[in-house]
Amino acid sequence: MSKPPTLEQFQGCLIGQAVADALGAPWEGMPGDLLAELGPAERIVAHVEQRELRYTDDTQMMIGVVETLLAHGTIDVDALAAAFAENYDPARGYGSGARQIISAIGAGEDWRCLAATIFNGEGSLGNGAAMRVAPLGVLFSHDLERVVAEAARSSAPTHTHPIGIDSARLLAVAAALAARSARKRFKRGEFLEALLSYAETDEFQWQIDHALQLEPFESLIAFGNSVEAHRSVMTSIVCFCDSPDDYSAAICRALGQGNDADTLAAMTGALAGARLGLAKIPTQLVQCLEEGEQGRSYLLILAERLWQLAKRG
Numbered sequence: 001m002s003k004p005p006t007l008e009q010f011q012g013c014l015i016g017q018a019v020a021d022a023l024g025a026p027w028e029g030m031p032g033d034l035l036a037e038l039g040p041a042e043r044i045v046a047h048v049e050q051r052e053l054r055y056t057d058d059t060q061m062m063i064g065v066v067e068t069l070l071a072h073g074t075i076d077v078d079a080l081a082a083a084f085a086e087n088y089d090p091a092r093g094y095g096s097g098a099r100q101i102i103s104a105i106g107a108g109e110d111w112r113c114l115a116a117t118i119f120n121g122e123g124s125l126g127n128g129a130a131m132r133v134a135p136l137g138v139l140f141s142h143d144l145e146r147v148v149a150e151a152a153r154s155s156a157p158t159h160t161h162p163i164g165i166d167s168a169r170l171l172a173v174a175a176a177l178a179a180r181s182a183r184k185r186f187k188r189g190e191f192l193e194a195l196l197s198y199a200e201t202d203e204f205q206w207q208i209d210h211a212l213q214l215e216p217f218e219s220l221i222a223f224g225n226s227v228e229a230h231r232s233v234m235t236s237i238v239c240f241c242d243s244p245d246d247y248s249a250a251i252c253r254a255l256g257q258g259n260d261a262d263t264l265a266a267m268t269g270a271l272a273g274a275r276l277g278l279a280k281i282p283t284q285l286v287q288c289l290e291e292g293e294q295g296r297s298y299l300l301i302l303a304e305r306l307w308q309l310a311k312r313g
């Protein structure tokens with residue numbers, strides 16, 4: 001039986017995501033090879049002092065997930081849709097599908113038909129359901145069946161494609177396993193084997209199987225770097241698995257993939273923070289994170305409330 005996550009781990013997950021999301025934000029859409037020409041991602045992270053780190057839609061939607069869990073103890077899908085609409089700030093870099101759905105929810109339309117009919121009636125398979133779900137995995141890390149059920153529900157307002165839903169389930173399980181791995185030697189093979197047992201779609205079964213065959217730090221090219229869930233979520237998970245004890249190294253590798261750099265880094269940052277805790281995230285990065293209504297202090301309050309909720313069981 002693993003120990004319950006500590007306050008530090010909840011803080012690490014939320015702040016780890018927000019910091020990495022904000023570090024990746026200026027580079028979103030830039031091809032990885034062009035980004036590499038500007039210098040290694042390590043340089044971006046090392047020269048952060050000059051600017052405030054502002055997070056994007058990934059973290060704003062994660063806040064909605066956490067607020068819903070705190071208010072209801074579970075994912076109430078109507079409440080989650082309302083939280084997305086309440087928090088929505090179009091300047092945070094939302095994708096076109098999310099913009100359409102969240103604006104419509106805010107105008108009183110029903111998210112059920114919107115989410116299912118978007119993208120030619122197939123539903124979204126973007127990484128938007130996965131990018132917001134990590135704290136849910138940490139909260140329910142003692143019960144992986146509950147993690148997958150809650151994560152699948154959390155995708156409903158915006159992502160109804162099987163790949164979109166599977167990506168949320170898997171990122172949440174990865175966060176739960178990362179939280180469980182705290183204070184122990186990280187076992188990459190065991191982590192990926194456990195993750196594989198929860199993959200429902202062929203795309204993710206293949207990718208996790210492939211990750212199991214790779215040595216750490218081999219090329220991530222097979223996992224992609226774009227907004228589709230099956231072209232980004234395993235990239236982030238493998239970046240964490242290859243540097244499980246070094247927050248900066250893990251997020252720099254994710255960020256350096258380019259393209260959907262903010263989301264890639266955000267997902268890796270949440271996993272690394274959930275394992276390592278807030279103290280292992282460099283202080284100079286945390287200090288640059290934006291303050292204000294839903295800034296750093298608010299994220300720390302949410303983390304503490306989640307920890308309290310976890311203790312109550």
Ligand SMILES: [Mg+2]
Nearest residue numbers: 056057058262
């Ligand atoms: Mg974003």
